[in-house]
Amino acid sequence: MKELALHILDLAQNSITAGADLIKLTINESLKNDILSITIEDNGCGMDVTQAEKVKDPFVTSRTSRKVGLGIPLMLAACQRCEGNLSIESQKNVGTKLIATFKHSHIDRAPMGNMAETIGCLIIGSENIDFVYVHIIDQEEFCLDTREIRQTLGAEVPLSEPDVLDWIKNYINEGLSNLRGGVI
Amino acid sequence: MKSLKELEEIRKKTLETINIRKDRTGTRVVVGMATCGIAAGARPVLMSIMDEVKKNNLADVVVAQTGCIGMCRFEPIVEVYKPGEEKVTYVKVTAAKALRIMNEHVMQGKVVDEYTIGAEEK
DSSP states (O other): OOOHHHHHHHHHHHHHHTTOSEEEEEEEEETTTTEEEEEEEEOSOOOOHHHHHHTTSTTOOSOSSOSOOOHHHHHHHHHHHTTOOEEEEEETTTEEEEEEEEETTOTTOOOOOOHHHHHHHHHHHOTTOEEEEEEEETTEEEEEEHHHHHHHHTTTSOTTSHHHHHHHHHHHHHHHHHHTTTOO | OOOHHHHHHHHHHHHHHHHHHHTOOSOEEEEEOSHHHHHHTHHHHHHHHHHHHHHTTOTTOEEEEEOOOSOGGGOSOEEEEOTTSOOEEEOSOOHHHHHHIIIIIIITOOOOGGGBHHHHHO
């Protein structure tokens, strides 16, 4: 994948498939410690310990249409290329937490990419799921919580309404640009 | 900075048009969004489709996502379902191709033959 944001879009689909209604994405860029970590946490159906270990194998998948599942193996490979790692903590009927780490300055680390579009895509594809997106760069923090947006919008206006989606995308772009000191 | 006040404005504006959207029986545009689709560039395609829906105020068009269709080598794949017509599958779609598909097929009803899976497989 060309962007880390694309990995996130892909792996969040796993949470959606797991029946989650709240997905929390946390990106923590510590320039001081030279670590970038991505955490995807959901309240979906979860997995037992043996299953959680096995999903890193590309020839393990829960779907029945095919025998390969490449989402997690691709992310794992991306992490390992950059002196990082990927861990999965999961509990049956509680949820799953996936943590991917990278050496921030590693030459092979893909750029963060377009998070606004990734969140936009996730919202279009999953009307009843809420997302909390937290992005931290050293001490600064940006947060988007679709539950707050829903409160303002009321029950009648969906998040996937084109105007709302545009607002969310601009909100994220502005927020991230502020985090980076005005640079996109 | 984008404010919640702006969101409130959007809410009011949308409430006036939302009833039209509620009982939409129009065209369905489905984008493949599994690992294969995403890696091949499905995200900009979906965004381009959403932009067209917004720009042209296409109240009767539903944009949806689906998993892996099983033809990963043809991704990004876009399927267009028009009521009463056969499904059309477009392959190796880009943001620019999506624009044409929206304008010519979804809005004017003319299938863009050269982008279909039939043309690709010849």
